Amino acid sequence: MSAIITEKPELTILYQDQHLVAIDKPAGLFVHRSFLDKDEKYFALQLLRDHLGQYVYPVHRLDKPTSGVLLFALSEHVARDINSAFQEKQMHKTYYALTRGHLEGEGRIEHPIKIKLDKIGDKFVNKDQEAKDAITDYQSVATATLPIPLGKYSSVRYSLIKLSPQTGRRHQIRRHLAHLRHPIIGDVNYGDNKQNPFFYQHFGVKRLMLHAQSLSFVHPILKREITIEAEFDEQWLKVFHTLGWSLSVI
Template identity: 55%
Template sequence: MTDISVLQEAAELTILYRDEHYIAIDKPSGLLVHRSFLDKHETQFAMQMLRDQIGQHVFPVHRLDRPTSGVLLFALSSEAARDINQLFIDGLIEKRYVALVRGFLNESIFVDKPLKEELDKIADKFAQQDKAPQQAQTHFHCLHQASLPIEIGKYPTVRYSLVECFPKTGRKHQIRRHLKHLSLPIIGDVNHGDNQHNQFFREHFKLRRLMLFASGLKFVHPYTQQPIIIKAPLGETMLGICQQLGWPNNEKDYYGDY
């Protein structure tokens, strides 16, 4: 888990994978992928920073929300971008996320719940406002659970789960919204989360970020036909929280079958 404040000190992005066609970084939480007129005051963007770091143009092939950290893949040519984009379109790239949520997920579950498009008041003011909900599917699997004898709201204890998330479609805020649908809001989610638990994590763990991590990408390379697995670490901050919740504090314990 890379935080943007750490990045500002290091001045370089962490490269997770590179070949002659593609490059993947560990995007920090809080860093925009590219320039946006909605954030005119921002001066740092993953695409421009990576371009300057490696000395060549890069082409984004997917996106991560600003508060989400983890694997962000770029192509090194427009042709490579076109070919990897087709894999995304065809559903041939497996995306794995890890989320810290309020509540217990007691078993694996597949959510097939269409989502109405979330429109931004400024960026989407000319977009069609009455679109039908779009197909959205996510598979969830619980990695760990914890219960703490702390009273928040009307409950004498608090429960948390660490959940693997495998989105099969790519709707805006899909994982966050599907977990909210399951009454398992992600810690640190301002728009779809639980403010009481967000505040608890700010006060108790000094945490001020969305606890959603793009932890892995898996696909067959479009040119070499070799299987590619790219992983991003959860990082010391998250591992420290895991340890306080009674979970393992070793990165390898959080990759499932990856």
């Protein structure tokens, strides 16, 4: 489980008009209250509501440990329009992940995902549901090798992967990369229990290395293409520097 945020985060507004607002959600911040958050003090929804002085409507979600573009609507009818666009696959999302091993080339992961249920929050949900189709496109952007033995391997290998999910299943990217045997670094649910502690010790970074870098869509009111981007934070840049990667590879 990721660490609890004890100091009030400063929200970065990435985009704002009369209808929509997007923030750069930091890793470790819940989108809104849930049964998992009994010890949490801060939530993106409430922080943004307080900052704007008005009600906001979440139209999608990012897992607590994932950073990046998080979009909200400023009215119910716009929220409905954006939710419909997500359901109709008209919202184009780009993520970046740091994974274990060298994942080369590009491809499409088509691996059905069974709904992952929470013991408390989903206790009344049918636990015998069939796996649902899940599709993620990926492209290898960069690879690196550290000449440091770990476990049965003589070196440590990493890949920077660009991902575009075509469906929106829970933990889809995390589960799909784990399915390829290239789990995301820092993933405590689907990751490598040798790589994660090594990464923290060597890089001083203890988080899920998954970033929602951009979101593109046709604005439901303005009827024009909007692309919202979130830059890589200091922790990502620290990793890039240590692995010898430049932002020019992105």
